[in-house]
Amino acid sequence: MNASFMGQFSSDARSLAGVLRRSVVEIRSPNGSGTGIVWGAGLIVTNAHCAPGGPLEVGANGRSWSADIVAHARDHDLALIAGTSITGPPLELRDAATLQVGELVFAYGHPLGVRDSLAMGAVHGIARHPRSGDARFIVADVRLAPGNSGGPLVDADGRLVGINSMVVNGLGVAIPALAVQRFIDRATARRAA
Amino acid sequence: MASEKNKNALAELSSRLADAVKSAATYTVAIHARRRIPSSGIIWRDGTIVSASHTVRRDGVVRVTRPDGESVDATVIGRDASTDVVVLRANDLKTPPASRAASDSGDVGSLVLAVGRPGRNVSSSFGIVSAGMDGWRSAQGARIGPVLRLDLAVYDGFSGGPLVAASGGVIGMNNSALAQGTAAALPSTVVDRVVDELLSRGHIRRPFVGVAVHPVSLSAAMVNRHHLTSDSALLVVSVAEGAPADESGILIGDVITQIDGKDVARPVDLLDAFSGVADGASISVGILRGGAPHTVSVTPRDRESAGASE
Numbered sequence: 001m002n003a004s005f006m007g008q009f010s011s012d013a014r015s016l017a018g019v020l021r022r023s024v025v026e027i028r029s030p031n032g033s034g035t036g037i038v039w040g041a042g043l044i045v046t047n048a049h050c051a052p053g054g055p056l057e058v059g060a061n062g063r064s065w066s067a068d069i070v071a072h073a074r075d076h077d078l079a080l081i082a083g084t085s086i087t088g089p090p091l092e093l094r095d096a097a098t099l100q101v102g103e104l105v106f107a108y109g110h111p112l113g114v115r116d117s118l119a120m121g122a123v124h125g126i127a128r129h130p131r132s133g134d135a136r137f138i139v140a141d142v143r144l145a146p147g148n149s150g151g152p153l154v155d156a157d158g159r160l161v162g163i164n165s166m167v168v169n170g171l172g173v174a175i176p177a178l179a180v181q182r183f184i185d186r187a188t189a190r191r192a193a
Numbered sequence: 194m195a196s197e198k199n200k201n202a203l204a205e206l207s208s209r210l211a212d213a214v215k216s217a218a219t220y221t222v223a224i225h226a227r228r229r230i231p232s233s234g235i236i237w238r239d240g241t242i243v244s245a246s247h248t249v250r251r252d253g254v255v256r257v258t259r260p261d262g263e264s265v266d267a268t269v270i271g272r273d274a275s276t277d278v279v280v281l282r283a284n285d286l287k288t289p290p291a292s293r294a295a296s297d298s299g300d301v302g303s304l305v306l307a308v309g310r311p312g313r314n315v316s317s318s319f320g321i322v323s324a325g326m327d328g329w330r331s332a333q334g335a336r337i338g339p340v341l342r343l344d345l346a347v348y349d350g351f352s353g354g355p356l357v358a359a360s361g362g363v364i365g366m367n368n369s370a371l372a373q374g375t376a377a378a379l380p381s382t383v384v385d386r387v388v389d390e391l392l393s394r395g396h397i398r399r400p401f402v403g404v405a406v407h408p409v410s411l412s413a414a415m416v417n418r419h420h421l422t423s424d425s426a427l428l429v430v431s432v433a434e435g436a437p438a439d440e441s442g443i444l445i446g447d448v449i450t451q452i453d454g455k456d457v458a459r460p461v462d463l464l465d466a467f468s469g470v471a472d473g474a475s476i477s478v479g480i481l482r483g484g485a486p487h488t489v490s491v492t493p494r495d496r497e498s499a500g501a502s503e
Binding site for chain 2: 016102103104121170
């Protein structure tokens with residue numbers, strides 16, 4: 001690794017922040033503020049604890065919209081929001097079960113009201129389902145704060161691996177992206193029916 | 194960027210870090226020798242595991258979880274309180290010992306990973322070496338050697354595990370107890386030195402002469418009269434009976450000015466000077482007795498074999 005590698009590293013990190021910025025919104029509720037991820041046309045996913053019901057405001061690019069909660073999965077701490085005209089490129093998903101300990105991960109969001117913050121860390125471990133071996137949670141050695149909730153945890157290629165949801169013993173805990181996708185599939189199927 | 198197939202620098206570093214953890218996992222074990230969660234250990238040499246002594250609360254036989262998940266017995270064969278290193282022996286570890294990182298991988302600013310196995314699986318945290326602290330001393334004042342201070346998070350069960358270079362290879366052993374609970378690691382060279390001594394003697398040699406001293410200032414007249422190079426010296430306030438100092442004729446009230454031609458000003462200077470003396474060798478001690486300079490020859494003994502208590 002030479003000096004130009006480090007320069008390239010910084011510039012790649014900057015462009016990663018640029019990519020994530022277009023796919024992330026701010027969620028403001030009476031509970032405080034959190035982060036949301038644009039998930040296809042007009043849909044935004046965030047943590048249920050960031051969208052407790054009642055009036056909700058979604059902000060991006062200096063504009064804001066009032067929005068509705070379409071579905072909740074409180075046991076998974078997930079909420080789906082619709083009703084905005086926000087569009088952004090959806091993030092490619094990656095199965096958290098393929099993550100290796102030590103891999104770099106990046107958290108994007110609005111911790112403590114500081115907008116558009118990027119934090120870097122490493123995969124600490126994967127909490128797996130005892131029987132199926134599926135990833136239940138991603139545990140990451142990355143510094144998160146209130147306001148990061150609902151925001152993306154991505155790998156070094158910018159693929160979404162999870163939604164940052166909790167801090168436990170100083171470690172970031174994220175819900176795997178595939179679990180989020182299953183929640184959205186169920187919720188949109190219900191709406192269509 | 195997400196769809197680009199050629200690797201960016203982030204992905205390049207990321208896969209190197211993951212590889213470094215994967216290779217560290219092959220020599221990182223879990224040690225079950227305390228309540229609550231286990232601690233980590235490193236397969237340091239064939240059949241030899243090192244860990245943080247404070248996390249191995251028992252002597253004798255303890256259970257160790259091998260990298261492949263199997264549990265085996267390991268026997269504590271020695272420990273050193275000042276560097277907090279414990280050495281264990283196990284016969285069927287199955288995997289080769291830790292590979293060493295290049296000698297400059299612990300320099301300040303280096304990217305590093307702390308790896309632990311606080312249970313079945315390995316986990317890691319990522320950061321940099323923030324400082325190399327050279328004159329680190331144990332609570333008893335003995336010089337430990339350099340200790341690396343780390344800017345990374347250490348989690349429960351990480352003590353005793355390897356500090357790994359981003360480019361792979363072990364730099365040292367993590368131990369949060371070395372620096373008041375902050376992240377720190379003992380470099381491989383120090384671990385090697387301790388392991389060598391523990392394997393050959395079963396304990397660490399602590400040269401012992403049997404004096405207690407107090408720092409004193411000498412008058413300018415005294416310094417001039419005896420052509421001394423410093424006005425700081427050490428007053429002998431007690432001499433243990435039968436100890437090397439006693440045998441060499443040092444008395445209470447003597448003022449030690451020099452050891453091996455070098456000025457001494459603090460009690461730790463005495464420790465440092467004597468700890469450099471080879472087994473069975475002697476060293477010259479310059480003293481003032483009744484205002485007159487003398488030189489005596491002292492042969493330090495190993496504290497452990499001298500049978501003296503701490």
